Amino acid sequence: MSPLQTLRRMHDIAGWPLLLTTFLARLPISMSLIGLLTLVTTTTGSVAAAGAVTGAFALGETVGGPVIARFADRHGQRVPVLATALVDAVLITVLVGAVLAGAAAPVLAVLAAVAGMCMPQIGPMARTRWVVLIRRGGYRGVQRERSLSAAMSVEGVLDEAAFVLGPALVGLLTVALSPSASVLGAAVLIGLFGSVFALHPTAPPGSPPAPGAEGRIATPALLVLAVPMFCQGLFFGGMSTGVTAFAADSGHGDLSGLMYAVMGASSAAAGLMMASLPVGFALTVRTRIAAGALFLLTLPLYLDHGAAGLAAAVFVLGAAIGPHIVSLFGLIERAAPASRLSQSMAVILSCLILGQALGSTASGALADAHGHQGAFALATLGGLVSFAVTTLAMRTRWYGPAEGMAPSSAARTGTAAEPAPED
Numbered sequence: 523m524s525p526l527q528t529l530r531r532m533h534d535i536a537g538w539p540l541l542l543t544t545f546l547a548r549l550p551i552s553m554s555l556i557g558l559l560t561l562v563t564t565t566t567g568s569v570a571a572a573g574a575v576t577g578a579f580a581l582g583e584t585v586g587g588p589v590i591a592r593f594a595d596r597h598g599q600r601v602p603v604l605a606t607a608l609v610d611a612v613l614i615t616v617l618v619g620a621v622l623a624g625a626a627a628p629v630l631a632v633l634a635a636v637a638g639m640c641m642p643q644i645g646p647m648a649r650t651r652w653v654v655l656i657r658r659g660g661y662r663g664v665q666r667e668r669s670l671s672a673a674m675s676v677e678g679v680l681d682e683a684a685f686v687l688g689p690a691l692v693g694l695l696t697v698a699l700s701p702s703a704s705v706l707g708a709a710v711l712i713g714l715f716g717s718v719f720a721l722h723p724t725a726p727p728g729s730p731p732a733p734g735a736e737g738r739i740a741t742p743a744l745l746v747l748a749v750p751m752f753c754q755g756l757f758f759g760g761m762s763t764g765v766t767a768f769a770a771d772s773g774h775g776d777l778s779g780l781m782y783a784v785m786g787a788s789s790a791a792a793g794l795m796m797a798s799l800p801v802g803f804a805l806t807v808r809t810r811i812a813a814g815a816l817f818l819l820t821l822p823l824y825l826d827h828g829a830a831g832l833a834a835a836v837f838v839l840g841a842a843i844g845p846h847i848v849s850l851f852g853l854i855e856r857a858a859p860a861s862r863l864s865q866s867m868a869v870i871l872s873c874l875i876l877g878q879a880l881g882s883t884a885s886g887a888l889a890d891a892h893g894h895q896g897a898f899a900l901a902t903l904g905g906l907v908s909f910a911v912t913t914l915a916m917r918t919r920w921y922g923p924a925e926g927m928a929p930s931s932a933a934r935t936g937t938a939a940e941p942a943p944e945d
Contacts, residue, residue, distance in 0.1 A: 531672045535655050536724050543722060544648040545680045547607075547715040550708035551641065552688030554614065555579060557704035558634065560692065561621055564701050571627040573883070578631040580879040582638025584872040590642050591868035595861060598728040599647055600720050606642045607716025613637040614709035618702050642716055646867030649677050653855055653863060654726040667801045670855060678793035678848040686786035729861045739866050743857035743920035750813060750908035751850055751870050752877040754843075757816065757908075759881020760888075760900030761785070761836075764823070767894035768832060777829055784833050785840035793844025805856065806918045809849040813912045815842035817905030823898045846908070856921040877904070 532541060555576050562572035593602040617633045625633075652673035656666060695704040719725075762782070769777040799808070819839040827835065851867065858866035881900055888896035 531669060532652075532676050535652065535659065535669065535673075540651075540722060540724055541676070541680070543715055543719050544644055544677075545684065546711060547719045548644040548648075548680065548684045549688050549691065550712040550716075551583075551644075552684055553692050553704065553708035553711070554637075554641070556689045557692045557696075557701070557708055558617075560696055561618065561701040561705050562630065565621050565624075566627070568627070571630070573886075574627060575630045575634045577879055577883070579634040579638040580875055582635040583641050583643070584876045584879075586639030586641065587643040587646070587872050587875075588865050588868040589639075591646055591864035592862070594647055594650075594728070595864045596728045596730075599651070599725045599864070603642045603644075603647065603720035603725075604717055606640045607712050607720060610637060610640040610642070610716070611709045611713030613640055614705060614712070618705050618709075622702060641712070643868045643871060644716065644719060645677065645681055646871055647864050648680075648719070649673065649851060649855070649867055650864040651724055651726060652677070655724060657860075664801050668797070671799070671801075671852065672797045674848050674852045674855070675794050675797040677851070678796075678844050679790045681847070682786045682790035682793065682844060686783050686790075689782065739858065739862050739869065741857065742917075744854065744866055744870070746911065746915050747850055747853055747857070747870050748873045749911045749915075750809070750846070752873040753813075753904040753908035753911075754816075754846060754850075755874040755877020755879070756881040756904035757843075757901045758874075758878045759883075760885045760897050760902075760904065761839075763882055763885035763889050764894045764897035764901065765832075765836065767889040767897055769829075771894060772829060781833060781836050785836045785843070788837045788840030789843035791844070792841040793848045796845055796848045804918055805849050805852045805921060806912070806916055808845060809853065809916070810909065810912045812842055812846035812849055813905065813909040816846055817902060817909050820898060820902040820905055823901075824895055842905075853921050 558579060559572050559576045562568075562575045566572070590602055590606050613633070614637050617630065617637050620630055620633055653670065656669045656673065659669075691707070692704040695707050765781040769781070796808070816839075819835075819842050822835040823832070823839070825831070825835070850870070854867050854870055855863070881904070885897035885900045888900060892899075
């Protein structure tokens with residue numbers, strides 16, 4: 523499928539309003555972290571305090587996201603998403619008030635952790651919603667696989683767009699109004715569009731947990747995916763710090779946002795193109811190739827670049843990010859029990875968030891000691907470990923395509939649902 527055909531297929535499945543709603547509802551995730559970092563830094567004058575607050579928010583997300591998703595799997599998405607979106611909007615507003623009131627850093631960290639725990643992970647639940655719609659839409663065989671590939675590709679594009687536009691929106695609101703306005707804007711968006719997403723008629727109902735091994739998510743097929751997703755988070759942490767350090771060292775601090783945008787644009791374009799690949803191109807092979815590219819394409823970052831040269835290297839590198847993430851989510855859909863799909867995706871996504879938080883912390887120290895190339899080393903390490911794990915530990919037979927509502931039996935029994943090439 524061409525990118526235009528991919529978008530048309532998504533429109534045919536559920537329509538443009540759902541796509542727009544899921545995009546606007548996930549913007550607050552990136553806005554909250556960058557906005558809090560800016561707000562706490564400018565208010566307290568302490569970068570360490572700002573790092574602690576944003577780290578606590580991210581940690582809260584990693585803990586709360588899977589719990590909210592589990593309730594959504596069990597009881598349907600409508601009530602859990604609606605309740606947490608509204609509560610989180612209030613909690614973020616309270617957190618902003620506490621920052622402006624000069625509350626102590628430990629108090630701010632606790633409030634941030636609680637706000638992060640109540641942040642609904644729209645991305646995993648949106649992907650689950652598309653999977654449910656496709657399974658119930660009568661799609662079979664090649665058409666089912668193409669529709670799922672289109673859904674994962676477009677969702678990846680929406681993630682990348684939110685990753686790029688969220689910080690940009692924070693910058694605009696900060697300059698036009700104040701740092702607190704950017705965080706309050708995130709609160710408004712999650713309260714409003716989180717509620718719209720929850721109340722949209724496509725919200726799937728809950729399903730009773732599958733008995734025994736049928737409902738387990740602690741399977742080799744799912745657990746192995748946590749590692750490359752964590753590595754993707756390390757990659758993001760190293761890249762963001764490295765680009766920021768490069769821009770600061772070159773005397774053009776405003777270039778960092780442009781670098782992120784360049785990387786996000788190529789990542790989104792490459793992710794959208796994944797739906798154009800032949801159905802017979804195994805997801806495990808796609809993941810290995812993307813992970814290898816994620817490692818190899820970081821190597822040009824160590825050359826002696828000017829700003830234009832680094833921007834070109836980052837643009838090329840971005841072409842590996844989208845395919846890596848899209849392929850990993852496609853494998854989660856194959857391996858997860860149907861009754862716990864949202865939770866499975868949220869757990870694996872939490873590994874990315876945790877990796878990014880730890881990566882940002884570690885790469886900061888590396889950048890202080892070795893400059894921007896020290897931070898880039900963490901991105902290279904993330905790509906290398908992801909490639910090693912997907913090549914040595916991942917098995918194609920675990921991810922046979924599942925028809926209808928049944929999850930892939932390969933994820934549970936180690937045998938392919940359909941003939942698949944052995945590793």
